[in-house]
Amino acid sequence: xxxxxxxxxxxxxxITTLFFAVLMGRVFWIQVVEADFWQAHxxxxxxxxxxxxxxxxxxxxxxxxxxxxxAPAYTVAVNPQLVHELGIQEDIVKGLHEIxxxxxxxxxxxxxxxxxxxxxxxxxxxxxxxxKVDQDVKVKVEKLRDDLEKKYELEDVxxxxxxxxxxxxxxxxxxAHILGYVNREGQAVQGTGIEASxxxxxxxxxxxxxxxxxxxxxxxxxxxxxxxxxKNGNDLQLTIDYTIQYYIEEAxxxxxxxxxxxxxxAIAADPNTMEILGMANMPTFDPNEYWKDVDQRNFYNxxxxxxxxxxxxxxxxxxxxxxxxxxxxxxxxxMSGSIRVPGQTIHDVKRSGWGAISYLEGVKRSxxxxxxxxxxxxxxxxxxxxxxxxxxxxxxxGIELSGEAKGTVSPVYQADYAAMSYGHGKLxxxxxxxxxxxxxxxxxxxxxxxxxxxxxxxxxxxxxxxxKPKVIREVMSPxxxxxxxxYLEQVVSDKVIGTGRHAYIEGYRIAAKTGTxxxxxxxxxxxxxxxxxxxxxxxxxxxxxxxxxVLIDEPSNSELGGGSAAGPIVKKILNQALQYMGVPKQLDNxxxxxxxxxxxxxxxxxSDLPVQQAKDLLASKGISYATLGNGSKVVxxxxxxxxxxxxxQHMYILTEEGQNLNIPNLKGQSLRDAMELxxxxxxxxxxxxxxxxxxxxxxxxxxxxxxxxxxxxxxxxLVDEETDEAALDEGEENRAEAADQDVDSSTP
Numbered sequence: 001x002x003x004x005x006x007x008x009x010x011x012x013x014x015i016t017t018l019f020f021a022v023l024m025g026r027v028f029w030i031q032v033v034e035a036d037f038w039q040a041h042x043x044x045x046x047x048x049x050x051x052x053x054x055x056x057x058x059x060x061x062x063x064x065x066x067x068x069x070x071a072p073a074y075t076v077a078v079n080p081q082l083v084h085e086l087g088i089q090e091d092i093v094k095g096l097h098e099i100x101x102x103x104x105x106x107x108x109x110x111x112x113x114x115x116x117x118x119x120x121x122x123x124x125x126x127x128x129x130x131x132k133v134d135q136d137v138k139v140k141v142e143k144l145r146d147d148l149e150k151k152y153e154l155e156d157v158x159x160x161x162x163x164x165x166x167x168x169x170x171x172x173x174x175x176a177h178i179l180g181y182v183n184r185e186g187q188a189v190q191g192t193g194i195e196a197s198x199x200x201x202x203x204x205x206x207x208x209x210x211x212x213x214x215x216x217x218x219x220x221x222x223x224x225x226x227x228x229x230x231k232n233g234n235d236l237q238l239t240i241d242y243t244i245q246y247y248i249e250e251a252x253x254x255x256x257x258x259x260x261x262x263x264x265x266a267i268a269a270d271p272n273t274m275e276i277l278g279m280a281n282m283p284t285f286d287p288n289e290y291w292k293d294v295d296q297r298n299f300y301n302x303x304x305x306x307x308x309x310x311x312x313x314x315x316x317x318x319x320x321x322x323x324x325x326x327x328x329x330x331x332x333x334x335m336s337g338s339i340r341v342p343g344q345t346i347h348d349v350k351r352s353g354w355g356a357i358s359y360l361e362g363v364k365r366s367x368x369x370x371x372x373x374x375x376x377x378x379x380x381x382x383x384x385x386x387x388x389x390x391x392x393x394x395x396x397x398g399i400e401l402s403g404e405a406k407g408t409v410s411p412v413y414q415a416d417y418a419a420m421s422y423g424h425g426k427l428x429x430x431x432x433x434x435x436x437x438x439x440x441x442x443x444x445x446x447x448x449x450x451x452x453x454x455x456x457x458x459x460x461x462x463x464x465x466x467x468k469p470k471v472i473r474e475v476m477s478p479x480x481x482x483x484x485x486x487y488l489e490q491v492v493s494d495k496v497i498g499t500g501r502h503a504y505i506e507g508y509r510i511a512a513k514t515g516t517x518x519x520x521x522x523x524x525x526x527x528x529x530x531x532x533x534x535x536x537x538x539x540x541x542x543x544x545x546x547x548x549x550v551l552i553d554e555p556s557n558s559e560l561g562g563g564s565a566a567g568p569i570v571k572k573i574l575n576q577a578l579q580y581m582g583v584p585k586q587l588d589n590x591x592x593x594x595x596x597x598x599x600x601x602x603x604x605x606x607s608d609l610p611v612q613q614a615k616d617l618l619a620s621k622g623i624s625y626a627t628l629g630n631g632s633k634v635v636x637x638x639x640x641x642x643x644x645x646x647x648x649q650h651m652y653i654l655t656e657e658g659q660n661l662n663i664p665n666l667k668g669q670s671l672r673d674a675m676e677l678x679x680x681x682x683x684x685x686x687x688x689x690x691x692x693x694x695x696x697x698x699x700x701x702x703x704x705x706x707x708x709x710x711x712x713x714x715x716x717x718l719v720d721e722e723t724d725e726a727a728l729d730e731g732e733e734n735r736a737e738a739a740d741q742d743v744d745s746s747t748p
Contacts, residue, residue, distance in 0.1 A: 054204030056167065056186075057233030059179060059194060062275075062454055065242040065679065068179055068195070068287075071168035074138040076100065076130030079158035080111045081120040088148065088157060095144040096159075099137060100129040123160060132166040132184055167195075169287045175245050177301040178238070178279055178401075178452065181287035189290075190402070192299060194236065194453070197402045201456060204233035235457045239275035239467075243675050244268055244546075246684060247576045248278040252550075255569050256282040259555040265302040265431050266569070268577065271439035271538055271547045273469040274448035276399070277577075279303050302551075304397075304404040307428035311517030312366045312499075312562065313536040313549075314423030316438050316488065318375040319363060321387035323484050324476040327378040330360035330487065339369045344415040346372055346422075349516075364491050366499045366514060368422045375421025376414075384421060385411065390475050391437040392447055393429055398470075399450040405430050423517060435549050438536055441485060442511070442544040444478035446471045485511045489541045502567030503537060505575050507585025511544075512537025512570070514562035519554070529558050535566035539574055545581055548573055576687060579671045603639045603651060610634075614653055624650050626664060631655030638677045652677060663707060666693045674709055683707050 059068040076096070083092055093107045110124050125131065133141075138161060145159040167182035180193025188199040195202065207230030248266045256264050261282075268278040285298040300306070322328040337353025339346050348354075348367050362370025375384045388394070394409035410426045411417045419425030432450060440447040449470040457464045476484075488511035492500040500512040515534040521527040533555060538547035550566040550573075557565075604621065606614040611627060614634050618625045623645065629635070638652040639645060654661065661681055666674045674693050678685050683705045695710035 050209045052207035052209065052230045053165070054206050054230050055165070055232040056182070056204065057202040057235045057459070059202075059236045059238065061175075061238055061240050061242040061245070063241065063679065064237070065682075066170055067175060067238070067242070068167060068169050070165045071134075073132040073134065073164045073166035074141075075132055075162040075164055076126045076137075076141055077123050077160040077162055078111060078126065079122055079156075079160060080113060080124055081122050082156065082158035083111055084120055086152065086154065086157065088152065091148055091151075092157070092159065095148070096126060096130070096141075099140045099144060100126060100133075102126060102129040125162075128184070132164055134168075167287075171242070172288060173284050173286045174242070174249060175240060175278075175280070176284050176287050177281050177299075177303070178240060178276075179287060181290045183290070193301070193401060194238070197400055198234075198236060198453070198456075202233040202236065205231040207231070232459050235459055236453055237455045237457070239270075239277065239452050239454045240279065241277050243580055243679055243685070244573075244577050245278040245280065247573050247580075249280050249284075250686065251569050251572045252280055252282050255552075255565075259552060259557070259560070259565060261555045262553040263297070263300075263302055263306075264553070265306070265551045266549065266573070267303050267431055267435050268546055268548045268573065269435055269439060269450065271442035271544045272448075274436060274439055274450045275454065275469075276450060276452040277546060279452070301401070301403070302553075303431045304399060304401055305430070306553075307405050307407045307430055308532050308551075308553075309425070309427060309517045309520075310423040310429050310434055311515035311532065311534065312423055313434060313438075313513045313515035313534050314427070314429070315363075315366065315371045315421075316441060316484070316513050316536070317388060317391050317393075318371050318379070318384065318421045319487065320391070320441055320476055320481070320484050321379050321384060322374040323487075324387075324480045325379065325383070328359060328374065330363075331358050333358050334362065334370060334373055336362065336365075336367050336369050339372050341372065341376060341418040342414040344418065346418060360487060360490070361497065363487050364494050364498045366491075371422040372418050376418040379421075381411070381414065381417035384417060385409065387475075388420065388427070390447070390473065391440060392472065393427070393433055393437065397430075397432050397436050397450045399432060400453045404432070407433060423515065431549055431551050434534075434536060435547055438513075438538070439547050440475050441481050441488075442538040442547055443481075445474055445476040445481040447473050447475050485541050485544075488513060488537075492537065499561075499563045500535070500537065500567065502563045503535060503571040503574065505539075505571060505578075508539050508574070508578055508583070509541040509586070510537050510539040510574065511541045512567075514567065516561040530554050531558055531561075533560060533562040533565045535562050535570045537570055537574070539578060540583060545583055546574070546577055548577075575690065576671075579690070580675050582672045603637070603641055603643045603645055605641045606634045606637045606651075606653060607641070608633055611653065611655055618651055618653075625653055626650050627653045627655060628661045628664065629654055629656035639673070640676075657682075663696075663698055663705070666696055666709065669693045671709070671711060678707055681705075685709060687711055 056070045058066055060066050078092060083089055089108070089111050092111065093104050096102060096107055097104045110126065113124060114120055141159065141161060145157060148157040149155065166184070169179065178193050180189060180195035182188050182195050188195040190196050208228045210226040248268060252264050252266055264282040266278070266280050267276065269276050281300070281302050283298045286292070319328065333356045335353070335356050336348055337351065338348070346368055348369050353369070354365065359370055359374070379387070388409055394407055396404045396406045407430055408426065408428045411420050412426065416426045420427045436448065436450050449472055451467050453467055455464050455466040489509055491498045492504050492510045492512050495501045495504060499514045503510060503512055513536055515536070517532045518526040518528050519530040519532060532551065532553050534549060534551040536549045538544045548570050550569045552565055555565050604617060606617070609617070610633055611631070615625060633655065634653055635656060636654045638654070652664070663678070663681060663683060666677070670692055671687065675685060686706065686708045688708060689711035691711045691713040693709050694712045697708045699706050699708070
């Protein structure tokens with residue numbers, strides 16, 4: 001018995017000893033051998049990391065108009081577990097269906113979904129209809145939630161709004177192909193504009209906060225923290241002008257609906273710097289709702305990606321080369337109609353020709369024979385190709401947009417060189433190449449690199465890097481370039497035979513060339529029922545401020561040429577843009593006299609001044625004024641600082657952001673002054689007529705304010721009125737403030 005007890009004791013003791021030996025060995029293994037692994041695991045359990053998202057840089061036009069910015073957004077989610085406990089599934093389904101447009105069956109499926117444990121989820125996002133919705137939808141969802149809480153006397157009905165941010169394009173489709181877009185995941189879609197090309201600079205770097213937490217995930221007070229600051233994205237200022245871009249797109253929309261082409265492209269630039277002032281394509285898309293435009297053609301930027309045989313607009317290059325080499329005699333005559341080159345007979349558009357005509361008449365009539373003789377015969381194939389390449393064809397322009405095509409310059413046979421002299425054959429160009437090349441003629445002979453990014457600013461340091469104009473090479477002398485401009489002006493001003501006469505504007509000297517390029521047929525040769533028509537011009541000739549190309553791919557009426565189809569579009573854009581840019585018409589009448597009535601007063605700097613102090617300063621300088629808004633400090637002003645003010649012109653003092661202000665009475669204002677003020681007020685504009693504002697109507701178009709300005713030439717009575725206003729004494733100027741508050745009460 002005693003022996004059995006001893007054995008049992010020995011056995012228990014051995015087992016206990018073995019247990020403790022194993023335990024100690026395990027402890028040793030964990031604490032010594034695997035110490036690093038378990039330390040790292042513990043850190044992972046204790047440590048929490050919060051990501052602080054960076055704000056994507058904003059994109060503005062050259063005047064600071066916001067074109068793309070990060071804005072608050074909200075994702076709608078539901079709590080299926082709570083919804084089922086409360087038994088209000090149908091209320092949630094019907095309510096969210098009406099607000100978000102998501103199908104009821106899909107909402108029920110979302111609410112009935114269960115996890116691996118067979119339990120209802122506690123949070124499910126309503127994708128994609130409820131993903132990153134805007135403020136208007138958020139308000140509707142909040143009202144649904146509040147109504148249900150009130151109806152069932154509950155504190156929570158299982159509807160959740162998660163605050164996020166998304167990319168917002170306040171001008172909707174305006175400049176869509178320039179901007180590109182950011183998808184719902186916050187990623188720039190490659191190949192779509194500035195958003196993609198400058199993604200690294202725009203997106204910035206997320207910050208983070210690492211901290212220790214207890215077993216319940218609650219932050220431990222005074223625990224060590226590691227903070228990595230957020231670096232927001234850089235802000236980009238583009239060279240485009242919102243107002244000019246608006247003019248371009250409005251003119252294109254009207255023509256697109258009438259001509260029903262495959263596509264349309266327009267580019268406007270400053271020929272002296274090759275800063276792009278506007279660039280647009282039709283069809284287009286709204287980057288806020290890119291998923292609604294499923295046709296990929298809507299996203300294609302033809303201005304830099306499409307290549308085509310340019311046709312007669314390219315004759316400007318041949319003419320420039322001939323003039324530069326001293327081979328163009330405007331009075332020399334040739335026989336029009338047709339010309340034979342090795343392997344081909346080339347005809348004029350009027351196959352019988354116009355008989356023996358001068359080379360200048362050949363330019364105005366856009367005679368193919370004239371340009372074959374100038375390019376192929378006088379310049380010769382080798383020198384012609386050299387000029388074509390010197391003017392930038394066959395190579396990328398260098399603009400800051402991805403996906404730019406370089407075109408081709410690949411003549412082989414003599415017939416290829418002859419065809420190239422009038423814009424056909426083994427020659428493919430992009431619209432932007434055409435604009436850059438002809439801008440070199442307009443600016444006096446300098447081929448410039450096109451730019452669409454004006455500056456990049458670091459929001460943290462305020463450091464700004466500005467893009468400077470870049471000359472690629474001199475392609476002709478200023479004197480010869482001026483001579484070419486003179487010939488091109490006659491293409492427009494000759495109202496009888498000038499092919500460019502459809503864009504003639506009284507008072508403005510315009511140089512231009514039309515183009516009608518027949519498209520190649522699938523089986524070889526050309527299909528004369530399909531054409532690419534274009535119009536390329538710049539103004540004013542004596543000091544060019546803007547160059548514009550409008551290109552139309554296959555207008556429904558194949559009988560229309562570049563002059564009759566694209567010319568009126570260019571005319572409309574030029575007429576509005578030149579007035580907006582303050583370029584006076586050369587007219588000897590009351591309108592021109594009134595425009596010249598200027599004083600020596602410059603607009604003072606009122607930035608951040610208290611309103612009363614700003615008023616006192618203006619009164620002391622004899623400047624009449626009107627205040628807009630109810631703020632206590634000056635937020636912005638019009639005219640801008642340093643601008644020369646016309647006699648009797650009012651200074652507008654804005655004390656709130658423009659979109660919050662009513663629109664003042666603009667009667668008597670020039671188009672340029674009215675446009676600049678309305679731009680500050682963030683209002684889109686349509687114009688009827690020419691001259692000065694005589695009436696205005698305010699309307700709401702797609703949720704945005706739009707003003708229609710009715711313009712007429714300045715009458716003698718209005719000239720007298722301006723002169724009388726110049727005689728206002730200080731007291732009358734101050735009383736004018738109340739008079740100018742006669743605003744249109746429409747609130748689009």
